[in-house]
Amino acid sequence: MPDIWPALPLLVGALLAGFARGHVRAIVMLAAPILGALNVYHLDSGTHTQLAFLGQWLTPVRVDSLSLLFGYLFHLAALIGVIYALHLRDRLQQVAALAYAASAVGAVFAGDLLTLFVYWELLAITSAVLVFARRSDASLGAGIRYLVMQIGSGVLLLAGAILYARSTGSLAFDHIGIDAPGGWLIFIAFGIKCAFPMLHGWLTDAYPEATPTGTVFLSAFTTKVAVYALARGFAGTELLIGIGALMTCFPIFYAVIENDLRRVLAYSLINQLGFMVVGIGIGTELALNGAVAHAFNDVIFKGLLMMSMGAVLHVTGEMRGSELGGLYKKMPKTALLCMVGAASISAFPLFSGFVSKSMVVSAALQEGHSVVWLALLFASAGVFHHAGIKIPFFAFFAHDSKYVATAHEPPVNMLIAMAIAAVLCVGIGSFPAYLYALLPYDTGYSPYDVSHVLAQLQLLAFSALAFTWLKLAQIYPPELRSVNLDVDWLYRRLMPDTISATLARLAPLDRRLRNQGTMVVQAGLQGVARHHGRYGVLAGSWPTGSMVIWVAALLGLSLLLYYV
């Protein structure tokens, strides 16, 4: 039996944070992830807690190397996020953030599909609060769209789980595969949360609309729970290789032309998820190790980039690349920390991205997926281009913006959180053995050989050269005030427009139909009035005398007939 249910410390922390105030709340918020992580550390691998519920065996807590890795990761992310948000005076956001982290922890320790479903929906609700907490019209709209997609994913998961349980007789969450009954439904449910192409609209729509601190939490949990779930349920599914390769490539085109820098990061988040999904699809030990290691690193370096952009947003109130620039003069520490994140996501040797991404790329090559390998290389160059260079360049360098005069470093707690993440990026990148020891398989992989390092440095240096040349030759597309249509256009524009256009087309028809209906009723009423109205034949009264005459006539007639 585990000492404490893994999600409990964070959940209790969220509850207490709802009542505490001031320093007490800060202490509660900091203590919850630390105590939670200590609790996870004491869990024994191989633990299965089971209980019977409505005739099914549920496993609320299942501990193995995969769930432990994500357990540590989510507590770490929660701690960094909490430190980053310490300056906030927003109870709603802080409670939601801790509850969100708790749901993520609960989800990765869930041993059955029903428990997973419960946490899956909790993730949706608690995270939506972080979008709503921006309290703007844009965030309200984006939050509602986000919630619809997330809850939809949960409904698909539940439907799939019911089908799966009915035919296999078990709700256990182990390898499922898309051929299993309900497998497709569960696959798509995971796919929505993992931002598969065409299902990704919610991510690039809502994440940039959340609060500066909220986006840091958002980028850490939902998608990584989905990566965990795919790795658990669909490892080695060939289809995922193609999906993942597509995910690495298409968002970088959008990232190059996007103006909102946090939206650029949201696109690059999908790009990084693509590497993980490819790794899960390949399904070898090296590839799976690469996928989960990259998830681990991505939470930290993407968190760091989101935090640095959140700091810029916090200080300037602006996030559009077209309006920013030159901030290195006033925010040198933030700029430096941002560049550590940029180097990590770009997979520079000695930074964390390098030690995990190279595993997936190597695995693709070893398994003979040449086209996928080329796509991953393209995406690696592209991610350096848009996340590694574009983000720091347009925020902190480029031209001097009007914010240079008034900007300053963000609150010290934000800097501390970013510094912790930056130290982790460099630490994991320089000493990957500590991370590798946590991975599910022991593959003896080492990223630091001359071939790898040289190849990666060549790729990156010449990508930087390409950026420099394109920028100097003024070919590089300038940052413009704009929005770019993506898949969310389908339900933000096409669907409502189609519905209102159809209704407009139907309106005359509907009006004519109702007019004709009224005319039929009117004609009927007129007929009734003619016969039964004041002068109507059927409405007149009959005198008694005439009745007697008619009776006499009838009697006379019958007498006559009788006689004849």
Added chain:
Amino acid sequence: MNNDTRHHVFDDPRNVRRVIRALLVACVLLAGLDLFIHRHVDHPWEGAFAFYAFYGFVACVLLVLLAKELRKLVMRDEDYYLKRELPPLPPTRGEVDDA
């Protein structure tokens, strides 16, 4: 700290030029290393001289050129989703009042 007249590194164009020159030198060195170091190769293309350098450069140029084309297709005004022009109202006379 907030003294605006302070001189910053990249205010001087010579420093920008220095960065660019350093990058060029790094590129030449890294590509040149291919002549001396035999990289371990899993795929035949990898063995080509400066394959990764070439691929990285071409990939980024292609990425940007294609993204510029994409802009023509998907870029809209910033308030595209904010302004909600309603579809024109259907004609009401002539069609209906024929009774």
